[in-house]
Amino acid sequence: MAAYLISRDGLFDLLTRVTDSYSVFVPVRRGEKRFFTKFEPSSSPEESSKEMENGRYVIGEVRTFEPLKIFYLRSRGIVADGFEDTVTRAEQKPYCIVGAKACDIKGFKVQDRVFRDDEYKDPFYIREREENLIISADCASVIDTCYCLALHVNPYPEESFDINLSEMSAGFVAESGSEKGKRLINENASLFQEAKAEHIAERDEQRKRIAGEVKKNIKANDIPDQDRLKGVIEKNFNAPIWKEEAETCVECGACNMICPTCHCFLMYDQMDAQRMARLRVWDSCMIKDFAQVAGGANPRDHLWMRLRNRFEKKFDYFPKIGDIYACTGCGRCISACPAKIDIRRILKRLVENV
Numbered sequence: 001m002a003a004y005l006i007s008r009d010g011l012f013d014l015l016t017r018v019t020d021s022y023s024v025f026v027p028v029r030r031g032e033k034r035f036f037t038k039f040e041p042s043s044s045p046e047e048s049s050k051e052m053e054n055g056r057y058v059i060g061e062v063r064t065f066e067p068l069k070i071f072y073l074r075s076r077g078i079v080a081d082g083f084e085d086t087v088t089r090a091e092q093k094p095y096c097i098v099g100a101k102a103c104d105i106k107g108f109k110v111q112d113r114v115f116r117d118d119e120y121k122d123p124f125y126i127r128e129r130e131e132n133l134i135i136s137a138d139c140a141s142v143i144d145t146c147y148c149l150a151l152h153v154n155p156y157p158e159e160s161f162d163i164n165l166s167e168m169s170a171g172f173v174a175e176s177g178s179e180k181g182k183r184l185i186n187e188n189a190s191l192f193q194e195a196k197a198e199h200i201a202e203r204d205e206q207r208k209r210i211a212g213e214v215k216k217n218i219k220a221n222d223i224p225d226q227d228r229l230k231g232v233i234e235k236n237f238n239a240p241i242w243k244e245e246a247e248t249c250v251e252c253g254a255c256n257m258i259c260p261t262c263h264c265f266l267m268y269d270q271m272d273a274q275r276m277a278r279l280r281v282w283d284s285c286m287i288k289d290f291a292q293v294a295g296g297a298n299p300r301d302h303l304w305m306r307l308r309n310r311f312e313k314k315f316d317y318f319p320k321i322g323d324i325y326a327c328t329g330c331g332r333c334i335s336a337c338p339a340k341i342d343i344r345r346i347l348k349r350l351v352e353n354v
């Protein structure tokens, strides 16, 4: 894969050009967290570059608060409008998402299987996957909830991106990962120069340093490697761990909403004076009504059964049907849970209990 160097000014020039065809979203820092926000080109690349240096745009750093799936599956979206099959996205242009991290991109493995590659084909998801542009980025820092390496996800994207950026002192090392990415680099060749050996060495050194920090997190929390998770859920099916851990759960569903791999949804119809629409909203397997059927029967009536189901789906069902763990170690559910129910602690307890 050819590697290029693009300066900070050059990147913002590129993003400004890309706004002609895409709605561009870039991570910004607010307090300790990062959020995607719409990129507004400044009057000059120099000004844009300053915005990044001042900490407004944070391409490297670490994952955003919200998962990447928000650009592919709206939390609430119309899927049929007045029985017409031409439903537009919120933004008229496709999205260009900048700074997406490896733990989010790995989520595509699960989402693709559910919405694209299996029997059920979701036209909305497929359209977003085909049309959106992903300019991903290596993690340049780590937060204490990161444990991607335990799930064999490196802290830098290796697939499913159009261009990947590795932030460094001279700007960014850029590599294309698709024809779309290659084309974008070729069409804007004046902004890129060939990366030198010293740039690649700096990138590799940073990757090593970040991986070392994630490993420290894993060690400090004694998080089991995914190789130790095989069969662990089945063996713990009747373990008291589920009841004990579910004790403080308030059934808010935040752990599902924030997760880059969770994909369950609910459909409902809504009517106003003029028309009728069918909507799709994200659903949560932690909520009591999730599995309830007509007549009121519920196979997962107790909260601890629903917590167990969440782990079954991620660590037993998906490895069986898709040879993939439906967790990327992003740590979002740890930060989001108001009851301090920690996936790392549960995995550790499950492994120790077999």
Ligand code: SF4
Pocket (backbone or CB within 6 Å): 255, 258, 259, 260, 261, 262, 314, 326, 327, 328, 329, 330, 331, 332, 333, 334, 343
């Ligand atoms: S289960 Fe938690 S740590 Fe794993 S991918 Fe989902 S939000 Fe991230």
Ligand code: SF4
Pocket (backbone or CB within 6 Å): 248, 249, 250, 251, 252, 253, 254, 255, 256, 286, 336, 337, 338, 339, 340, 341
């Ligand atoms: S975020 Fe925590 S409290 Fe909310 S449903 Fe998930 S486990 Fe329960």
